[in-house]
Amino acid sequence: MNRRSPDFHPALRLIHWLMVALVFTMLFVGVGMVSTAGPAYVSLLALHRPIGIAILALVLVRLPLRLATGAPPLPDDLPTMQKRIAWGSHVLLYLTLFAMPLIGWGMLSAGGYPVQVTKGFTLPPILPHDLRLYAVLREAHTVIALLFFALILAHLAAALMHGLIRRDGVFRSMTTGHRRVPATTSEHDHSEDTVRPLA
């Protein structure tokens, strides 16, 4: 474990981008299946559940890994308020990654539905059969999904600001990582600014 590393752990980066694909698919499938009573509804619903459970499984691996390997420090010149917002938004992202699949699972349980993930794989209910509970969770599933999409857009825009405008290495810490350079380099990594002459 090296908290001084300027990058997220490679395994975290891999899970991050895998989850990007899954979560985007999930959000688009989700609003798409709600929008139609056509045959796509059945096919999209059949995709929605296994992807949701896959996201839950991945975040169960990801959070301990993130806590164990830490995050690279944000640039010193970033205002404290922005650092706090960054921290808070990441907590919210993790919370939602847990909450959405669990709400989906709980909602089906409360609705008296079998939690059929795939044709041959059904999960047990995690909540009692209760229509009032179902109604609340069903509503929450939609509202949180829309807020989640907005949060992801803000996260993406912030990441791109770091990568394209500030060029402070934050974007790189979740993508290709920093080139290994001798330990004598300054604390600040400006490798995204320009191609540096050999230090």
Next chain:
Amino acid sequence: MPPFSRAKASAFAVIGAIVLLLVGAFAWAAGWIGPRRINGGDVTAALEYNTGKPEHGYRRAHSKGICFSGSFAGNGAGSALSTASAFKSGRYPVIGRFSLAGGNPLAGDGRNVFHSMALILKTPDGQEWRLAMDHTPIFPVADVASFIALQRATKPDPKTGKPDPAVMKPFLAAHPEVKAFQAFMMKAVLPNSFANATYYSINAFRFTDAGGTTRIVRWQFEPEAPLVGLDKKHLEAMPRDALFNEIIARTAKGPSRWHLKLLVANPGDVTDKATVAWTGPHRTIDAGTLTIDAVQPEETGACRDMNFDPTILPPGIAVSDDPLLAARSKAYSSSFTRRAIEGSHSSAVGEDLAKEHAR
């Protein structure tokens, strides 16, 4: 270096464009922009329009019902068509619901409408099969747009109690399948009991056997009780809950039974239109016996808070290419969520029992 360089401006533009593109794609996926889609809410809204108002807390269709419980005894023969555990030899618990078509939970029973049976069949290995069936081998419409149009066209005029002919005529001209269905309903026997009706799967389904062979199947539950029809000329004279009281009285005396017949499609049978009956001889398998030995009002039974979504199927049974199945699933879900939010209310049968109790 200028504080806001050309490079920075274009970087902002790129970021803005990416975010806008994603918002646009999301809005398109959600159907907020682009061509108008029919969703579940459109179906429930059409049903509410037909009923005259939303009946809060009730199913938007087949609102009047009664719960039952019993069992299904599979005889093993159905395994020739499907790997579903329900077809293996054994007795499996069943809950279900008898209902009459329409959105009014207190409507009278003397109406020439669907008599329906819904079931949830569970096997010990965790498989679940939900069925929602009507007493007619055909359905009036084949797709969701026509279903919505049907609900709008057949809204009873408060003055006459009948659909407005000015709306109905052009609708029937555009929908010969509805005209054919109405002609069928005029002639068909209207069962005088829930217990002596044959209940049909409405849609075709895809059955897969242990060898991986897939066949298109429709099914029907055929009653042991002999079919006797109601006098269709005097339906209005029937007591409000005549059919429901009949099944309560009948079940108190003894159970009712049906045989599950699986019909395999012949080459050339229409599989994607519930409006078209399969005629002539078909390979038919008697897969087992359904026994209903208890009925309960919705207040105390297990059926009220259930969605009898016909696309909840065990392995070995899947939806066919009939587009009505997705529409039914979506519409039932929409109705289910609405009544879950609204909270449930008393049923016609429950009210009868409460009155009897008060006496």
